[in-house]
Amino acid sequence: MRAPDPQSNESRAVYVIRFILGRLVKAVFILLAILVFNFLLIHAAPGDPAAVMAGEAGAADAKFLADLRTRFGLDQPLYVQLWIYIKGAVQLDLGYSFRQQMPVAELIGDRLPATLLLTGVAFVLSLVLGVIAGVAASARQGSWGDTVISTLALLFYATPLFWVALMASVVFSVWLGWLPGFGYSTIGAGYTGMAHVLDVAKHLVLPASTLGLFFMAIYMRMTRASMLEVSRLDFVKTARAKGLKRSVIQRRHILRNALLPVITLAGLQAGQIFGGAILTETVFAWPGIGRLMFEAINQRDYNVILGVFYISAAMVLLFNLITDVVYVIIDPRIRLTS
């Protein structure tokens, strides 16, 4: 680790850029390795898309299967298929979906906005509420408020997501009739402008809160634990001795130092934003990436699976990099090293 001169802003900027470039070069190789590994993994699963499609028809002769395999390029040796895929992927060509008869990039592009909306809202919601709840709980350790928050967090953390999803849908949609239980918008209503935004927002409430609850619980528990730990450190005592106000110590001394582990986790979750949320999207019929991938796995739609893996792997790498840079902003003592 080479320490840059903290006094020189210029050398620090150069250092950050060099760090980012170094990491990007590494990322390309990691991505390639992930691609090859995923490719082999998927092809190791029994069955292929032609057999699945024929299976759904309940009857097919050898010619039908052979025609499909030729069309999908599955009659080629595996290494040729791998080569063709890698060659395309390097040029950002994700190939063609055997099943949906559409370019994979177009399929993913169609589904990405819905997923980003869902996972993005869930992310922000869980991070903000989780940190606030964690700070509130740690402020009065052992009080009834702390007990309530901690118990709720434990409950959310321990309850399986699919159960929460189904119950939310039964309670708020079937019993109370307050919120739509599935879908992205009211089909056939033809809303535009503000009405459309409101309609989508209504549909978003159940899936986003279901997905957000689990992460909110994690952020809360982590923030609380981290806050308590930091609050026992010497510099906090010093701050108290100086006679600083309690809220100032909380915000400027404890929270800022306690946030690092939370940011690590948030970085991991942010990487998954692009991978979608399989369970939530499936239960709430949310037309996102997670569902696309889940269905593609069942249907052995190889190019779609690989395409989604590719995008989400790239995003995880990107967010890891961003997380590292954010560390420096939050905590100037941290040095970057590639």
Next chain:
Amino acid sequence: MLRPFKIAAVAVALALAVPLATALPGPVAAQDGEPQYGGTLNVVIQPEPPSLMIGIIQNGPTQMVAGDIYESLMRYNFDLSPEPQLAESWEISEDGKTYTFKLRPGVVFHDGEPFTSADVKFSIDVFLRETHSRMRTYLEHVESIETPDDLTVVFNLKQPFGPFLGIFETGTAPMIPKHIYEGTDFVNNEANNTPIGTGPFKFDEWKKGSYIHFVKNEDYYMEGKPYVDEIYYHVIPDAASRAVAYETGKVDVLPGGSIENFDVPRIQEMENTCITEKGFEYFGPHSWIWVNMNNKPLGDLKVRQAMMHALDREFAKDALWNGLGKVATGPVSSATKFYDGDTPDIGYDPEKAKALLAESSYDGETIRLLGLPYGETWSRWAEAVKQNLTEIGMNVEIVPSDVAGWNQKVSDRDFDLAFTYLYQYGDPALGVSRTYMGSNAEPGSPWNNVSNYQNPEMDKLWEEAALMADPEDRKAAYKTIQEQVVSDVPNLWLLELGFPTIYRCNIKNPVNTAFGVNDGFRDVWIDQK
């Protein structure tokens, strides 16, 4: 059973009656009052179909949706008797080798081009011969197809083929516009994304992952039909959410198999909710367990008989299928033509099963049971079967898999026992013989004679029965076959599956043919009172 020329006479009579029937309200409509116009139909579809072009893709969800767009020459009533659709009438020659169809005049495709005999010949002789595996097999019996004029099509068969009149349905013989597809690469044609047929509804939009939207075909050739303005097929991937969608009023029709069986009683109790088991007569979904006779000791007849008598199928029907369906008595569904109800008894008898097993060559080997990965009902059924077989002293291990893995394992014969269910297509020659003919047992397919049942005498009879001109002769042949096959127990027959179609009672006529909702919503109207 009628002789062929009588069938022709009845068919012509029926054809003549139809113009009257369209002018007057039909018998079903009469009970329900005057059909009302307008409204939107919301229907569940799952899984999302890969394509709507039924000439190329014939999987379940495509068949369910495509019946609104594409049509064939005929439709079939619940008793499988044909009814005119695009063909107005038909005649069969005395020798059973020439079928002449008269087409309905004035029919146009959704793009305004007229539908003629050239489209029929192109669809069957060129397009489907290239793309449709079942049609390809049927065409082996056809010598030539002639089109003497725009409204006449003549099929000349090489020899009489008993089930021939039963193949002109949308899933097997959809009518495809020649002017769009002739000379193109069928499977890669852009037009596949905007399907054009002659049906009562037109394709409007497909939002992948959300819905498929059809609108009323204003130029439909049947006067006054269709009644509803538009149809939305909603793609909802989770079975529990599909039930919720019905409960919250987002969808009004749940086609057979849309929700888990254990949700059916709850939904059924809802107000204004009707349920019907009809609409699967042509398919006759028949479930059984493949018995891999290549593996010891399953080649032993006594072991197979023991397993057959060990299965409590009444329990499966009542507990897992809510009492829907029927216990199968043999290889042929009772909804299929030439079903024989007098086959040897294969009912539940654990004592007999134990005795048979004791006499057999079974020696505690572990039997691998491959369940069908189609949801909860099937997983539970595999557990029930395991328990039944354990009770008579067998060692059974359930092998989990997903759909692709199941296909692969069954194709490779990598199992001892494997659940399946298959359609029978209304005639033993179309949907049953493939499962039991010794010549059709090559590994590589999960739909042929997977158990590897070999009985050369029956093979000969299967072949002859398909080519007999006289239905009485066919009936006798299939009776002999069914009795022999049942005593050989090549598979463990389970249930004739009952798939309930659930809908709001103010939606009239959702199911009125042997194909149910697959035949489209031509006759559906919504009582908006």
